[in-house]
Amino acid sequence: MxxxxxxxxxxxxxxxxxxxxxxxxxxxxxxxxxxxxxxxxxxxxxxxxxxxxxxxxxxxxxxxxxxxxxxxxxxxxxxxxxxxxxxxxxxxxxxxKPRNNFALCEEAEHSLLIAGGIGITPLLSMARRLDALGRSFELVYAARTRSAAAFLDEIEALRWNGHLRLDFDDERSGQVFDLAAIVRQAPAQAHLYCCGPQPMLQAFETATADRPADRVHVEYFQAKNPPAMTGGFEVKLARSNRTIAVKAGKTILDALLDAGIAANYACSEGVCGTCETRVLDGIPDHRDQFLSGEDQASNKTMMICCSGVKSATLVLDL
Structure with a gap:
């Protein structure tokens, strides 16, 4: 490490x-x-x-x-x-040191921030920033109950009139949280952000599928795909001039660490981007939530903590 x-x-x-x-x-x-x-x-x-x-x-x-x-x-x-x-x-x-994989577009005409539970953490920082800049934004904060909503007193004290919408499961009188409707109401030029539990993120991705990808921003806390652990292949390390066998039940990262290779990592689930590694040759089996679909298709980098290999050869810039 x-x-x-x-x-x-x-x-x-x-x-x-x-x-x-x-x-x-x-x-x-x-x-x-x-x-x-x-x-x-x-x-x-x-x-x-x-x-x-x-x-x-x-x-x-x-x-x-x-x-x-x-x-x-x-x-x-x-x-x-x-x-x-x-x-x-x-x-x-x-x-x-701080890293930002969920950056705010400060020049957006309007920003819609949708938080679920603990997902409020990055979005609250964004709301503070947009408010300081005088930008147009709305924060939608959903939680099971008021008692489960972190920073609620602080958020309500900020008095973001017209910018804040609170939604609690036990206060809806049987109605459902209609995320799709919230997305539809957002201006066409808006940048949309979402952080929360897996079902919310999946609903958000479905609701925003027809919007430009560069205006849709999602942050996952947990992996939605299982890591590639079938093993049975070797990884060549270009800078170290070593070949590492990846056995069944191990990820590429596991194999590298077992071999004493210094590699950056953090979440071990493919969501934080810390272990992103350049691919010099081969086709990865991408399992992460960090890279965009375009980035994954380019096969220029991969998350070695969770992704595997589809080709006979995989050469990494390590």
Whole structure:
């Protein structure tokens, strides 16, 4: 793993909603942090070896802190539970520098931000930015209940009159959350953003299928495709001049790490983009949610944490 991380202190932990805490991270010596833009995330390197990506929720003009929110996923892989159970105020944690795979188009005529549950985190940062710029936008925030909606008090206090629509499952009187209708009402030139649970993201992609791809933006927290783990092939590493066998039950990333190859990675699910690697020869079996359909078709890069190979040869720029 190539080390390009910061050591930050947990300055404050706050309750935000049912099973959701926010964590304010700051430099131990008080110095300014690396700047970020709305929609960016950091990777939290946990003491148990896990690496998890979390969106930055605070104002991008703030240089003194990073604020993330962690939803305790009872059926998750253990990262969020570890954070809730073990991270304490005063602890030093290792984090990556901010990266943005979900960038905001600040020049858009109008922006529609659709958040589901913990998906509010990158979109709240975007809403803050659009409000500061005086841009036209609407934030649609859906959650199971008010008590499950993080940052709700803060959002309502911002008084984005005409810019905010709240939707809670237990307040609809039997009606359904009509995401398709919300999308249809958006101006033709609008940029649309969505972050939330898998069913919402799939409904959003269906509803926006006829809109220009460069105006539709989605961020996944979880993989929707299983990783390629059939194995039975070799990967050639051009810069290392090595050939690595990928056995059944292993991903390409697994095989590289087992062989002592330094490779960047974080989510291990193909959603964060950290492990994106240049392909010099061969055809990947793309399983990620990070690359666009056009990027996948070009086969110029791949996510080695989850994608496999369709060709007899795969040569990577490693």
């Amino acid at each position: 190539i080390d390009d991380t910061l050591e930050l202190r947990v300055k404050r932990i706050s309750y935000e909603a049912d099973r959701i805490n926010s964590y304010e991270l700051a430099a131990p010596d008080g110095r300014d942090l690396v700047p970020f833009t709305a929609g960016a995330h950091i990777d939290l390197h946990l003491p148990n070896g896990m690496i998890r990506s979390y969106s930055l929720v605070n104002n991008q003009h703030e240089r003194h802190r990073y604020v993330i929110a962690v939803n305790r996923e009872l059926a998750g892989r253990g990262g969020s539970q570890f954070v809730h159970d073990n991270l304490r105020v005063g602890d030093i944690v290792r984090v990556s």
